[in-house]
Amino acid sequence: MSGPVYDRVALIGLGLIASSMFWAIRKAGLAREVVGTARSAETRETAREIGLCDRVTDTVAEAVEGADLVVLAVPVGAMGAVAEAMAPRLAPGATVTDVGSVKRAVVEAVGPHIPEGVHFIPGHPLAGTEHSGPRSGFATLFDNRWCLLVPEPGTEPEAVARLRALWEGMGAHVEEMDADHHDLVLAVTSHAPHLIAYTMVGVADDLRRVTDSEVIKYSAAGFRDFTRIAASDPTMWRDVFLTNKDATLEILGRFTEELFALQRAIRTGDGEMLHAYFTRTRAIRRGIIEAGQDTDAPDFGRVKTGA
Amino acid sequence: MSGPVYDRVALIGLGLIASSMFWAIRKAGLAREVVGTARSAETRETAREIGLCDRVTDTVAEAVEGADLVVLAVPVGAMGAVAEAMAPRLAPGATVTDVGSVKRAVVEAVGPHIPEGVHFIPGHPLAGTEHSGPRSGFATLFDNRWCLLVPEPGTEPEAVARLRALWEGMGAHVEEMDADHHDLVLAVTSHAPHLIAYTMVGVADDLRRVTDSEVIKYSAAGFRDFTRIAASDPTMWRDVFLTNKDATLEILGRFTEELFALQRAIRTGDGEMLHAYFTRTRAIRRGIIEAGQDTDAPDFGRVKTGA
Ligand SMILES: NC(=O)c1ccc[n+]([C@@H]2O[C@H](COP(=O)([O-])OP(=O)(O)OC[C@H]3O[C@@H](n4cnc5c(N)ncnc54)[C@H](OP(=O)(O)O)[C@@H]3O)[C@@H](O)[C@H]2O)c1
Ligand SMILES: NC(=O)c1ccc[n+]([C@@H]2O[C@H](COP(=O)([O-])OP(=O)(O)OC[C@H]3O[C@@H](n4cnc5c(N)ncnc54)[C@H](OP(=O)(O)O)[C@@H]3O)[C@@H](O)[C@H]2O)c1
Numbered sequence: 162m163s164g165p166v167y168d169r170v171a172l173i174g175l176g177l178i179a180s181s182m183f184w185a186i187r188k189a190g191l192a193r194e195v196v197g198t199a200r201s202a203e204t205r206e207t208a209r210e211i212g213l214c215d216r217v218t219d220t221v222a223e224a225v226e227g228a229d230l231v232v233l234a235v236p237v238g239a240m241g242a243v244a245e246a247m248a249p250r251l252a253p254g255a256t257v258t259d260v261g262s263v264k265r266a267v268v269e270a271v272g273p274h275i276p277e278g279v280h281f282i283p284g285h286p287l288a289g290t291e292h293s294g295p296r297s298g299f300a301t302l303f304d305n306r307w308c309l310l311v312p313e314p315g316t317e318p319e320a321v322a323r324l325r326a327l328w329e330g331m332g333a334h335v336e337e338m339d340a341d342h343h344d345l346v347l348a349v350t351s352h353a354p355h356l357i358a359y360t361m362v363g364v365a366d367d368l369r370r371v372t373d374s375e376v377i378k379y380s381a382a383g384f385r386d387f388t389r390i391a392a393s394d395p396t397m398w399r400d401v402f403l404t405n406k407d408a409t410l411e412i413l414g415r416f417t418e419e420l421f422a423l424q425r426a427i428r429t430g431d432g433e434m435l436h437a438y439f440t441r442t443r444a445i446r447r448g449i450i451e452a453g454q455d456t457d458a459p460d461f462g463r464v465k466t467g468a
Numbered sequence: 469m470s471g472p473v474y475d476r477v478a479l480i481g482l483g484l485i486a487s488s489m490f491w492a493i494r495k496a497g498l499a500r501e502v503v504g505t506a507r508s509a510e511t512r513e514t515a516r517e518i519g520l521c522d523r524v525t526d527t528v529a530e531a532v533e534g535a536d537l538v539v540l541a542v543p544v545g546a547m548g549a550v551a552e553a554m555a556p557r558l559a560p561g562a563t564v565t566d567v568g569s570v571k572r573a574v575v576e577a578v579g580p581h582i583p584e585g586v587h588f589i590p591g592h593p594l595a596g597t598e599h600s601g602p603r604s605g606f607a608t609l610f611d612n613r614w615c616l617l618v619p620e621p622g623t624e625p626e627a628v629a630r631l632r633a634l635w636e637g638m639g640a641h642v643e644e645m646d647a648d649h650h651d652l653v654l655a656v657t658s659h660a661p662h663l664i665a666y667t668m669v670g671v672a673d674d675l676r677r678v679t680d681s682e683v684i685k686y687s688a689a690g691f692r693d694f695t696r697i698a699a700s701d702p703t704m705w706r707d708v709f710l711t712n713k714d715a716t717l718e719i720l721g722r723f724t725e726e727l728f729a730l731q732r733a734i735r736t737g738d739g740e741m742l743h744a745y746f747t748r749t750r751a752i753r754r755g756i757i758e759a760g761q762d763t764d765a766p767d768f769g770r771v772k773t774g775a
Contacts, residue, residue: 177483219617287689341624362749377755382594382658386693392753395746414751420667446699448684
């Protein structure tokens, strides 16, 4: 690293993503000072206790004062109100970004509040865990993960390059795309899979003839992977589905169609169709391993717990 | 361990499960001799090359000669034909078991071939990876995993106890249940989740507006876990769905119903319903971690690949 990329970074919201950003920024020396704030006194107290941020302020307005980068790291549905609260205090020439999982809705909710002379570059790091809150972050969360930036056409290239340098300094690979394309790509790779996992776990929880304790005991055969996804934060995911409605519903529609075709093949005993389908889906897996986005370790890559 | 549980074990089929059994049996000294055979000359050759089994025979009939335990470790749809081929050579007092992922269909396909005086105790270890073949096995596959035995009423208790001792010696926990209940439990915890994962990966592969390379690059946000499941062996899974048709279709029917309810909530903007649903599904996850069937490590428990 060649010194700080920003002078003062303000983190608005101090959950998993913001706290991971703080530890990563500090580790790599990417900012001279990091100021943070969160909605609840409890989270701000925790942050002060564990040394999360160089300074924790009680209000959003104080936090953004004099910051050359402001990061909105709250649920997507809360971004508009937060942007409105901070807008009058933004420093001229500052950059505002966010880490929300949906982009078109953030552009529409935050964009109108950004004053003339402030850069707005929405972003989304594709990294997370099923944990949340100020204690859940860690410096390596973004290592070898993608961060997507969706600047509007006409955004100043130097401002984008600087934000890119921050993410790269935290270990991420950066790519730019259009907000709508982002929302469609994420609907396929993240939002629809999450809804499907939530659904499957809900079904298992609701069956009369198989007990919850059986589901839990015998989960290692596939179901376990779904429960991990379906343990993610309910508020974050409610907001994702409500704000990426169209793309998510489009993918779920396609999913239901395919599922019906496979169900019909099972019902009619069409083994050839099933075999061909299951062969085709293996190729994508190989691509993911080759791209370094997962390991090829056996037993679903899990660390074994002692017998 | 207190010495061998069986004198001679015959493994029919030498894929992931059988090869893992061999390494686990050898490590714990659970049999005096392990004989193996597989359908293809190629697999038998590989087995001889890597020292998989004390002896590899060219035919099933030779393999079962004088064995006091015979393990059928071939795809579910192949069990009946294999049972028919070996039946005349089974030693009186021997036990025949299997490791198939479906149980009622195996009982029906194999049961009629088992001669008087031979014990038949179907089984299913809930452990696997997405790899297959004679080189994919390892001794710890069954560590801390469940193995379900589904003996018919009236099976000699000593024969069941001995088979149980073998699985416990390989590190597994053993539970007994009825074949139909097994098939329903597995439809929920494994078969339906696999079909759903295959479907989601198929949809992603088939979209025109998102390229495969984008899906692969940005898979870490949830989709990746589906691709791992959907990389499992096509023949094995074709047979599972064709032979556990009723229970799988029942669960998929329930799944579709729930998915429609969630889709409707997204469409109508019912955030309360979504939040309540996503909160309920977290509890099962906690149960799985407490039961030691997964770890609570961040980032989906994956080992990070270097940046
Ligand atoms: N988790 C992931 O896997 C992941 C991955 C990529 C992007 N994201 C995105 O990152 C953002 C933050 O997620 P996270 O996982 O860091 O969440 P988190 O751990 O749950 O933290 C959320 C933070 O936002 C604050 N907050 C919640 N509701 C608010 C409201 N109505 N007004 C103001 N502040 C509010 C919380 O304050 P209190 O602590 O005071 O309640 C908390 O500090 C979300 O937009 C999410 O879509 C998440
Ligand atoms: N993999 C899992 O996750 C898992 C978990 C629990 C239970 N199971 C069950 O365990 C059994 C074996 O699975 P596996 O994963 O060990 O499979 P695998 O690695 O693909 O090996 C299958 C073995 O069966 C042989 N075989 C295939 N078709 C055959 C046929 N028509 N007639 C005779 N032999 C045939 C193969 O012989 P060649 O090598 O000569 O082709 C190979 O030796 C299946 O019933 C499966 O349902 C699997």
